[in-house]
Amino acid sequence: xxxxxxxxxxxxxxxxxxxxxxxxxxxxxxxxxxxxxxxxxxxxxxxxxxxxxxxxxxxxxxxxxxxxxxxxxxxxxxxxxxxxxxxxxxxxxxxxxxxxxxxxxxxxxxxxxxxxxxxxxxxxxxxxxxxxxxxxxxxxxxxxxxxxxxxxxxxxxxxxxxxxxxxxxxxxxxxxxxxxxxxxxxxxxxxxxxxxxxxxxxxxxxxxxxxxxxxxxxxxxxxxxxxxxxxxxxxxxxxxxxxxxxxxxxxxxxxxxxxxxxxxxxxxxxxxxxxxxxxxxxxxxxxxxxxxxxxxxxxxxxxxxxxxxxxxxxxxxxxxxxxxxxxxxxxxxxxxxxxxxxxxxxxxxxxxxxxxxxxxxxxxxxxxxxxxxxxxxxxxxxxxxxxxxxxxxxxxxxxxxxxxxxxxxxxxxxxxxxxxxxxxxxxxxxxxxxxxxxxxxxxxxxxxxxxxxxxxxxxxxxxxxxxxxxxxxxxxxxxxxxxxxxxxxxxxxxxxxxxxxxxxxxxxxxxxxxxxxxxxxxxxxxxxxxxxxxxxxxxxxxxxxxxxxxxxxxxxxxxxxxxxx
RNA sequence: GACCCGUUAGCUCAGCUGGUAGAGCAAUUCACUUUUAAUGAAUGGGCCCUAGGUUCGAAUCCUAGACGGGUCACCA
Numbered sequence: 001x002x003x004x005x006x007x008x009x010x011x012x013x014x015x016x017x018x019x020x021x022x023x024x025x026x027x028x029x030x031x032x033x034x035x036x037x038x039x040x041x042x043x044x045x046x047x048x049x050x051x052x053x054x055x056x057x058x059x060x061x062x063x064x065x066x067x068x069x070x071x072x073x074x075x076x077x078x079x080x081x082x083x084x085x086x087x088x089x090x091x092x093x094x095x096x097x098x099x100x101x102x103x104x105x106x107x108x109x110x111x112x113x114x115x116x117x118x119x120x121x122x123x124x125x126x127x128x129x130x131x132x133x134x135x136x137x138x139x140x141x142x143x144x145x146x147x148x149x150x151x152x153x154x155x156x157x158x159x160x161x162x163x164x165x166x167x168x169x170x171x172x173x174x175x176x177x178x179x180x181x182x183x184x185x186x187x188x189x190x191x192x193x194x195x196x197x198x199x200x201x202x203x204x205x206x207x208x209x210x211x212x213x214x215x216x217x218x219x220x221x222x223x224x225x226x227x228x229x230x231x232x233x234x235x236x237x238x239x240x241x242x243x244x245x246x247x248x249x250x251x252x253x254x255x256x257x258x259x260x261x262x263x264x265x266x267x268x269x270x271x272x273x274x275x276x277x278x279x280x281x282x283x284x285x286x287x288x289x290x291x292x293x294x295x296x297x298x299x300x301x302x303x304x305x306x307x308x309x310x311x312x313x314x315x316x317x318x319x320x321x322x323x324x325x326x327x328x329x330x331x332x333x334x335x336x337x338x339x340x341x342x343x344x345x346x347x348x349x350x351x352x353x354x355x356x357x358x359x360x361x362x363x364x365x366x367x368x369x370x371x372x373x374x375x376x377x378x379x380x381x382x383x384x385x386x387x388x389x390x391x392x393x394x395x396x397x398x399x400x401x402x403x404x405x406x407x408x409x410x411x412x413x414x415x416x417x418x419x420x421x422x423x424x425x426x427x428x429x430x431x432x433x434x435x436x437x438x439x440x441x442x443x444x445x446x447x448x449x450x451x452x453x454x455x456x457x458x459x460x461x462x463x464x465x466x467x468x469x470x471x472x473x474x475x476x477x478x479x480x481x482x483x484x485x486x487x488x489x490x491x492x493x494x495x496x497x498x499x500x501x502x503x504x505x506x507x508x509x510x511x512x513x514x515x516x517x518x519x520x521x522x523x524x525x526x527x528x529x530x531x532x533x534x535x536x537x538x539x540x541x542x543x544x545x546x547x548x549x550x551x552x553x554x555x556x557x558x559x560x561x562x563x564x565x
Numbered sequence: 566g567a568c569c570c571g572u573u574a575g576c577u578c579a580g581c582u583g584g585u586a587g588a589g590c591a592a593u594u595c596a597c598u599u600u601u602a603a604u605g606a607a608u609g610g611g612c613c614c615u616a617g618g619u620u621c622g623a624a625u626c627c628u629a630g631a632c633g634g635g636u637c638a639c640c641a
Binding site: 019020021022024025067083085086087088089090091092094103105107108109125126137139140141143145159160161162163164165166167168169170171172173175184227228229271273274276277278279368376377380381383384400401404405422429461509510511512 | 566572574575576577578589590591592593596597598599600601602603604609610631632633634635638639640641
C-alpha cells in the first residue's frame with residue numbers, strides 16, 4: 001500500500017489512519033466490538049467532578065487504619081486517561097476531567113472475571129475516555145484514589161496523545177489542533193476560561209447600567225467606522241459586493257438616532273490587514289454608545305469597568321506583563337495628545353505644531369512620512385514613533401487632532417482638536433472613545449476630507465463617503481459618547497499573554513503546506529459549464545445535478561459574453 | 566513586505582569538517598497486585614518539509630519554494 005496519499009482514498013481505506021500507532025488502536029477498537037463492547041457508547045453520564053471526589057475524601061487521610069479506605073462509599077468518575085502504570089495484576093491510571101487529574105486503581109481480582117486481563121489491561125490506553133466506579137482509599141504515598149470495581153470505555157481514541165512529559169510544544173500544532181493543546185497543556189484552558197469570564201463580566205457591567213445589547217449587520221454595503229481595509233464578499237441573489245464589517249460604529253449610532261439611548265454590541269470585526277502578535281484578521285470588540293454623555297463620562301465609566309472586572313475576577317491591581325508590571329489602580333493618568341508628544345515622547349514643543357518641522361524631525365529620525373499628510377496625521381506619526389510604546393500603566397491620551405478623528409465631535413473651545421481619547425497600556429491601544437460628531441454637514445465634510453486623503457496619498461484605508469449614515473444624522477442625533485474596547489488585547493493584558501493567538505481559540509493560520517502527492521483526486525469536470533473557465537480555485541460544484549460553476553458570478557457572465565462575441 | 570531562526574520516528578529532541586539514521590517517551594511482546602514521568606528485558610517503527618543543484622556519495626553544502634516562530638515595517 002503506498003504510504004504517500006494521506007488525504008485520498010485508495011482501496012476504500014482512508015489513509016490518514018495509515019500509521020502503526022493508529023492501526024494498533026483501530027485493532028483494539030475492533031476487538032472491543034468483537035467481544036460485545038461498544039467503543040462509543042451513548043448512555044454514559046458524567047461522573048462526579050474529580051475535585052468533589054478529592055475534597056469529599058480528604059478525611060480518609062485522617063483515618064488511623066492500616067489501609068485507609070471507605071468501602072461503604074461508591075463513586076463514579078469519568079475522564080480521559082493521561083497516565084497508565086501497569087504492574088502485573090494491578091494497575092494505576094490517572095484520568096482527567098474538566099477539574100483536573102484524579103488517580104484510579106484497578107486489579108485482576110476486583111473486576112469481573114477476565115475483564116482485567118482481556119479488556120482493561122489490553123484494550124484501554126492513554127487517550128481513551130473511561131468511566132470508573134468504585135470506593136475511595138488512600139495509597140501508601142498518600143494519594144486519594146478510586147479503587148475500581150467497574151471500568152467502562154466511554155470513547156476510544158484512535159490517535160495517540162503527544163508525549164506525556166514534554167507534551168505538545170510545537171506552536172503550529174498547538175494553534176491548528178487547539179483541542180490537543182487543551183488536552184496536553186492545562187493552563188491553556190485557564191486562559192480561555194478567563195477570557196470567557198471577561199466577556200461575561202463586560203456584558204453584565206453594561207446591562208447593569210441599563211445598556212441594551214444589540215446585533216447589527218456584519219455584512220456592510222459600505223465599510224465604515226474605522227480606517228481599515230475590509231474583506232470583500234459577494235451576495236449572489238442580489239449580485240452585489242458586501243464588506244465584512246470593520247466596525248459596528250455607524251449602525252450603532254443609527255440606533256441612537258432611532259431613540260435607543262444606551263446600546264452596546266460585543267462581537268467580531270474583520271480587517272483585511274497584516275497579522276502579527278497583536279493583530280488577527282477577526283477580533284472581538286465591545287462598542288457602546290451613550291446618549292447625553294461626553295467623552296469625559298466615557299473615561300469615568302471605563303475606569304469603573306476596570307474596577308468592576310478586577311473586583312469580580314479577584315485580580316491584584318498590579319499585574320505582571322512579561323518583564324514589566326502594569327498598575328491598574330484607578331483613576332488612570334490623563335495626558336492631552338499634543339502634550340504627550342513633548343512630556344512623554346520628548347519632542348520639543350515648538351516642533352509638534354509645525355508641519356515642516358515635524359517632517360524634518362521625522363526625517364532626522366529616519367521615519368518615512370508622506371509630505372501630503374496634514375498636521376494631525378504627522379502628529380500621529382510622531383505619537384506612534386515616540387509615545388505609544390512608553391505608555392505602560394493605563395493612560396488616557398485625550399484631545400486628538402481632529403483630522404485623524406473623522407467621526408468625533410470637535411471641541412467647542414478649539415476646533416482643531418476632537419473630544420476624543422484612547423486608552424493605552426503596555427504600549428498598546430486598548431480602547432478608543434469620543435463624543436460623537438452629530439452635525440450632519442460637518443460629518444459630510446469629514447467624509448469628504450477622508451476621500452480627498454485617499455486620493456492625495458493613496459491611503460486605501462481612509463474612510464468612504466457614507467451618505468446613508470449622513471442621512472441618518474440629518475434627522476438629529478442626541479449628543480452621544482461612544483467607545484470601543486478591544487477584548488482580545490484586554491485579555492492579553494489580564495492573562496500575561498504576548499501573542500493575540502494565545503487568547504484566540506482558533507487563530508487565523510495559513511493553509512497547511514500541501515504535499516504534492518496528497519492533493520485530493522479530482523475526477524469531476526474541472527471547467528465552468530457556463531463560461532468554460534478552468535481555474536479550479538474559482539469553481540464550485542453545482543447545487544443540484546453535476547458539473548462546476550464559477551464562484552464569481554459577475555466575472556463568469558463577462559467571460560460568457562466575451563465568448564459569445 | 567524585509568531580515569533572522571526552525572522543520573529528522575506518533576511526541577520531545579540529538580545528529581561534528583559530507584560517508585549506511587539516533588535517544589527518551591509512546592507502541593508491540595514478556596515479567597511484576599499500592600505506582601507517581603513506575604520498573605526490568607526484548608522487538609518493531611523514518612519521503613530527515615518540497616523541488617532543483619554541487620559531489621563518487623547530501624539529513625548535513627548551495628539555490629528556489631512551502632509552513633511555523635521571532636524582529637522590523639505596515640496597521641492613525
